Amino acid sequence: MACHNADAGAGPQLPPCTAGGLAITLSAAGQYTAVDPGPASGCVAFPANTGGTTAEYLIVPQLATGDPGTTSSFQLLGDPILPATPSAPAPAPSAVDLAALSPAEQFHTFLRLGDETRWRGLNPQLVAAGAAPARAPAVAASPPAFGSSRTFKVCASLTCSTFATVTATVRALKSNVAIYVDNTAPPGLDSVALDTLAALFETKLYATDTAAFGRESDIDSNSVVMVLMTPTVNKLVSKKQCDATGFVAGFFFGADLDPAFRTDSRSNKGEVFYSLVADSLAKLSCAHSASQVERLVPVTFIHEFQHMISYNHHVLEGSGDGEVLWLNEGFSHYAEELGGRSFLPNPDATVSTCAIGTRPCTFMAGDLFNGYSYLDSTEQHFLLASAGIGSLAERGAAWLFVRYLVDRYSGGTTMTEWNAFTRLLVNTPLTGKENIQAHTHDSFEGIVTRWALTNWVSDLPGFTADTALRYSSWLFRATYASLHTQNSNAFPKAFPLTPTSSAGSGVVLRGMLRAGSGLYHSVVQAPGEAGFTLLFSTAEFTPLFATEGRRAIPVSLVPRLNVIRIR
Numbered sequence: 001m002a003c004h005n006a007d008a009g010a011g012p013q014l015p016p017c018t019a020g021g022l023a024i025t026l027s028a029a030g031q032y033t034a035v036d037p038g039p040a041s042g043c044v045a046f047p048a049n050t051g052g053t054t055a056e057y058l059i060v061p062q063l064a065t066g067d068p069g070t071t072s073s074f075q076l077l078g079d080p081i082l083p084a085t086p087s088a089p090a091p092a093p094s095a096v097d098l099a100a101l102s103p104a105e106q107f108h109t110f111l112r113l114g115d116e117t118r119w120r121g122l123n124p125q126l127v128a129a130g131a132a133p134a135r136a137p138a139v140a141a142s143p144p145a146f147g148s149s150r151t152f153k154v155c156a157s158l159t160c161s162t163f164a165t166v167t168a169t170v171r172a173l174k175s176n177v178a179i180y181v182d183n184t185a186p187p188g189l190d191s192v193a194l195d196t197l198a199a200l201f202e203t204k205l206y207a208t209d210t211a212a213f214g215r216e217s218d219i220d221s222n223s224v225v226m227v228l229m230t231p232t233v234n235k236l237v238s239k240k241q242c243d244a245t246g247f248v249a250g251f252f253f254g255a256d257l258d259p260a261f262r263t264d265s266r267s268n269k270g271e272v273f274y275s276l277v278a279d280s281l282a283k284l285s286c287a288h289s290a291s292q293v294e295r296l297v298p299v300t301f302i303h304e305f306q307h308m309i310s311y312n313h314h315v316l317e318g319s320g321d322g323e324v325l326w327l328n329e330g331f332s333h334y335a336e337e338l339g340g341r342s343f344l345p346n347p348d349a350t351v352s353t354c355a356i357g358t359r360p361c362t363f364m365a366g367d368l369f370n371g372y373s374y375l376d377s378t379e380q381h382f383l384l385a386s387a388g389i390g391s392l393a394e395r396g397a398a399w400l401f402v403r404y405l406v407d408r409y410s411g412g413t414t415m416t417e418w419n420a421f422t423r424l425l426v427n428t429p430l431t432g433k434e435n436i437q438a439h440t441h442d443s444f445e446g447i448v449t450r451w452a453l454t455n456w457v458s459d460l461p462g463f464t465a466d467t468a469l470r471y472s473s474w475l476f477r478a479t480y481a482s483l484h485t486q487n488s489n490a491f492p493k494a495f496p497l498t499p500t501s502s503a504g505s506g507v508v509l510r511g512m513l514r515a516g517s518g519l520y521h522s523v524v525q526a527p528g529e530a531g532f533t534l535l536f537s538t539a540e541f542t543p544l545f546a547t548e549g550r551r552a553i554p555v556s557l558v559p560r561l562n563v564i565r566i567r
Helices: 103-116 191-213 239-245 289-316 325-341 359-376 392-409 417-425 433-442 444-457 476-486
Strands: 032-035 043-046 055-062 070-077 149-155 163-173 177-180 225-229 251-252 272-275 500-502 508-513 521-525 532-536 538-542 547-549 560-563
Touching: 032 444, 055 070, 055 444, 055 508, 070 560, 103 239, 103 251, 103 289, 103 325, 149 272, 163 191, 163 225, 177 191, 191 225, 191 289, 191 325, 191 417, 225 289, 272 289, 289 325, 289 359, 289 417, 325 359, 325 392, 325 417, 325 433, 359 392, 359 476, 392 417, 392 433, 392 444, 417 433, 417 508, 433 444, 444 560, 532 560
Parallel strands: 177 225, 225 272, 500 521
Antiparallel strands: 032 560, 043 532, 055 521, 055 560, 070 508, 070 532, 149 163, 163 177, 251 272, 538 547
């Protein structure tokens, strides 16, 4: 999927905006609309404020497309009767620079892109006619025995260009989970710690994921998910890389399940989650204490296990490709949230705080940080990323969007009702926009525009948001205010989303819109102030003539100008 620059195919130049534009009449606080600028030649008109109090409108220009990776330059100009000040040309859209991602993020991108395309880029090994396969498919008929050993093939590079052969032994065993530890691993988790970890996987994480998304496959007929803890995962990044940009805590490799790889020596032909090992002396990469492994690996497990379950339903049962990257990642981050909720006294409760260092917050903190990063700079990020799984901020957007879907379309406020809905979204061969529309019975355009407004008004103090514009499961303003108090370095604002502001006639916004995302601006209209117009168009600049082109954003990108009256 490639980025699309709307400017290249934009239509003829739009006429000047006048009072004859599409009239926006929102007479009371809480009323909202999503305007298609096409029929009105990009021009909308707001009435004079004849009341005795100040009026305020939140305005969100957005691309409501369901196609990942699309972009368009844009400008939103107030009172275009006045000449606009020439500006620099909008930056050309480009794909996400994967080289700019940390090695761990590059690896996660590689894995999920492989899942989406069913690992066609890995080139399955072909078996010559009459020759025995390099490695026969696993045909285990029962769970592995405690203390038994087997060999695994494990990605030994960030692009899986090389594989290590690992011999590991079952060190902990439950009904649905078997923990194998590489025989070459340095001293780390003892038998008690491993059994505790296996019990956590079994009773909390496995149960939470399968309830929310459905069952995993069992292509090796051994009735367990294998957790392989191996130094090969630690060594995916060097100590220098680890110290600078982070590490790979664990992963799921879709080729282990895909039918195209059943005779491929690189596939383990079974359900495997790969994890790093404790390495307090930093002999493999940077140091990882046993307590750090016990804290972080469960969060990674519940995230990656969703990918495993999704692969089963979309690829093995649905005979299609994996879920699109941005939505697949949104579900896995939602799984992390559910993992945190499983430790709360009431998992269904509306969350208003996250106490750093507690078990629930350990699972939720990553989502909240990513969500903060997105809300702090929505105009710089996609919701529907196409280059890999997107940045951390874009994964925050995907989590927020999935959370909104569940809150608005599950039909209830309990975990049971949420799970019934998310199982529908995962247990299907449909993907992306089509999946969402089929199971919400609503248009993607309508959902994504309401989500954009929800991010600002859901629990806005002194404002009563329409039911369709609320997160019922979170009070994000209270949560982020709490995190700001606890750690102002990581969360420097009490709430990350901070719209710019101006009078209506003074609106001058320019930049790049990215699929699913927009930017936020508040228009304040004093009592008795005259009406104003806004022109929503592409932003083209011709230095030779010092003119700006005002052309329609292509209808295929579903441009929308979302407006809600705040007061």
